[in-house]
Amino acid sequence: MSVDSQKLSTLMHENRTFPPSDEFRAQANFNDERIYEQAAQDPEAYWSEQALHLSWFKPFENVLKWTPPHAKWFLGGKLNAAYNCVDRHAFGPRKNKAALIWEGEPGDTRVLTYDMLRREVDKAAHALKRLGVQKGDRVSIYLPMIPELPIAMLAAAKIGAIHSVVFAGFSSQSLQQRLEDAKSKVLITADGGWRRGGITPLKANADEALVQTPVEKVVVVQRVGEVAGITMQENRDVYWHELLAESPTTPFEPEPMDSEDVLYLLYTSGTTGKPKGIVHSTGGYLTGANTSMRSVFDIKDSDVWFCTADIGWVTGHTYLVYGPLSAGTTVVMYEGGPDYPTRDRYWQIIEKYGVTVLYTAPTLIRTFMKWGESHPAAHDLSTLRLLGTVGEPINPEAWMWFHQHVGRGTCPIVDTWWQTETGCAMIAPLPGIVPTKPGSATRAVPGIDIDVVDENGESVGFENGGYLVIKKPWPSMLRTVWQDDARYRDTYFGKFEGVYLPGDGAHVDADGYVWILGRIDDVINVSGHRIGTAEVESALVAHPAVAEAAVIGRAHDVKGQAITAFVTVRDGITTDEQLVADLKRTVVEQIGAMARPEEIIFAAELPKTRSAKIMRRLLRDIAEGRVLGDTTTLADPSVVDTLKAQYKDAE
Numbered sequence: 001m002s003v004d005s006q007k008l009s010t011l012m013h014e015n016r017t018f019p020p021s022d023e024f025r026a027q028a029n030f031n032d033e034r035i036y037e038q039a040a041q042d043p044e045a046y047w048s049e050q051a052l053h054l055s056w057f058k059p060f061e062n063v064l065k066w067t068p069p070h071a072k073w074f075l076g077g078k079l080n081a082a083y084n085c086v087d088r089h090a091f092g093p094r095k096n097k098a099a100l101i102w103e104g105e106p107g108d109t110r111v112l113t114y115d116m117l118r119r120e121v122d123k124a125a126h127a128l129k130r131l132g133v134q135k136g137d138r139v140s141i142y143l144p145m146i147p148e149l150p151i152a153m154l155a156a157a158k159i160g161a162i163h164s165v166v167f168a169g170f171s172s173q174s175l176q177q178r179l180e181d182a183k184s185k186v187l188i189t190a191d192g193g194w195r196r197g198g199i200t201p202l203k204a205n206a207d208e209a210l211v212q213t214p215v216e217k218v219v220v221v222q223r224v225g226e227v228a229g230i231t232m233q234e235n236r237d238v239y240w241h242e243l244l245a246e247s248p249t250t251p252f253e254p255e256p257m258d259s260e261d262v263l264y265l266l267y268t269s270g271t272t273g274k275p276k277g278i279v280h281s282t283g284g285y286l287t288g289a290n291t292s293m294r295s296v297f298d299i300k301d302s303d304v305w306f307c308t309a310d311i312g313w314v315t316g317h318t319y320l321v322y323g324p325l326s327a328g329t330t331v332v333m334y335e336g337g338p339d340y341p342t343r344d345r346y347w348q349i350i351e352k353y354g355v356t357v358l359y360t361a362p363t364l365i366r367t368f369m370k371w372g373e374s375h376p377a378a379h380d381l382s383t384l385r386l387l388g389t390v391g392e393p394i395n396p397e398a399w400m401w402f403h404q405h406v407g408r409g410t411c412p413i414v415d416t417w418w419q420t421e422t423g424c425a426m427i428a429p430l431p432g433i434v435p436t437k438p439g440s441a442t443r444a445v446p447g448i449d450i451d452v453v454d455e456n457g458e459s460v461g462f463e464n465g466g467y468l469v470i471k472k473p474w475p476s477m478l479r480t481v482w483q484d485d486a487r488y489r490d491t492y493f494g495k496f497e498g499v500y501l502p503g504d505g506a507h508v509d510a511d512g513y514v515w516i517l518g519r520i521d522d523v524i525n526v527s528g529h530r531i532g533t534a535e536v537e538s539a540l541v542a543h544p545a546v547a548e549a550a551v552i553g554r555a556h557d558v559k560g561q562a563i564t565a566f567v568t569v570r571d572g573i574t575t576d577e578q579l580v581a582d583l584k585r586t587v588v589e590q591i592g593a594m595a596r597p598e599e600i601i602f603a604a605e606l607p608k609t610r611s612a613k614i615m616r617r618l619l620r621d622i623a624e625g626r627v628l629g630d631t632t633t634l635a636d637p638s639v640v641d642t643l644k645a646q647y648k649d650a651e
Ligand code: 6R9
Pocket: 268, 313, 314, 315, 389, 390, 391, 392, 393, 394, 415, 416, 417, 418, 419, 420, 421, 441, 502, 503, 504, 516, 518, 519, 525, 528, 529, 530
């Protein structure tokens, strides 16, 4: 496995610790250390106690049925996710509490109380039902960060339909692939979305995707208006506002779902093949999301929660929608870029709404560092009491900057390690209990049993690198890969029997703190977004000029990793700037802007083993300027020297 030795050595020298203040500890939801031991002794008891924070129509009878690698949680229980996120607050004491404070990029705002959110979700649920959506049907959602996005998700959940949200930054081809795999009945999209003053043509992208993979109905939210210049297809396309206007104002009866019924699909990249549709359940997923809000994020009724992730990724699913809303929290949702129109937009938002908990990504923090501390300093951020990060390891410098310039040196920082597949935070400090160390996600949360093991599945003990594993099932774990259980077994349980393999390397220090070392496979993490090498490579190879392509992630100051593509071209092709631009555009068109290669290196040949496998490790070494490791398995060692020279030239 490729444990990044450079990263390891920088991290290992980090030994500053930040214990929770007495003040924070005293007010924390979780402040008794014994919870860790209790949960470890009887995880089922711990999780069943946590599940009771949800409202169940019918109580569960059995906590867990584990037939590796399949887990079922809270059997016999019936509940509805939308009811838990909306109705139970709207029909209770939080009726007039702000559920969603939304700010559009151009500066327009919308505030929905729990009661107002309930009405919108119910109108949308009535509308979807009229379009023929039934329990178990798939509804794909391709929307920008506007209130209709969570409303559409919750409306689907209320019916018992399965939503599949596709990030609005994805191209029409990526959307098409996801529509086809999910076999969706309905697609909900918008005329367009705002991004740094420009427009993303969502409806036009959708139309393109639908040529190959039609759906029965397309619902279109008007976001940008006339300027989008869209066309509506008769008998297929209908405007969201017109559809909802026809809905009755009566409450929509939530569908009582089995705990194990599917709540949603979310596609994520792997090393090979097409993206995997990660399947999440209703009862277990919601229990995990809700528990982590109370434990890791110490959420209180008085909090104003701002998560900067896009709902198109899992962080937005769990921490903009299901976690905070199930906990009855006020959620701040922002549509646009952090530097639009100015570089202090986030700090403005925090000051304006009195945000108390901020959850963001290391890549953004590094960007803020570059922009300078004057931006946060110009705003009153004194309402903040807790900070969180997710998506990739946070380097200690960024951690310290966040701590000093955003957290005033007093807010605890929770670095949360988790994945699309895990559903919610798995390794993270409980901020009232665990002293933090910059760069470490600390330890597993109560009820989660992790280890770091070697090739044979043996624990490596302290101070050694190895595979991170999760040894016992947990409520919010993925249930399978949509329509591909074999892939589920292979990818996550193929290496160690009955033990979940996340695909990350880690090591545990002498204090028992976990340091994540990055992926052990070829998945690239650009600004916290997982991008499969295979997807980028096949996009490149689809170009007529390209013979072969190998894509790697190399260290990047701001993005964490950047994509470098090594490309060999067909005979007679000129490798010029024009071709570079062309190839980059091809990737953007086929996948989306976040997958755009930072650089394209034309190579006469790619380094391959004698069994014709591309040696990505070597390419990474070249791109990161490291001394090359073992090259003895190379079929033709001279290829590497040529490549090194070419890489230097291209820089
Ligand atoms: C939530 C999310 C998952 C992968 C994961 C790991 C990396 C996420 C991290 C982290 C170090 C953290 N990752 N959080 N690495 N420290 N706090 O990001 O899900 O998009 O599925 O990515 O991201 O490599 O395996 P997802």
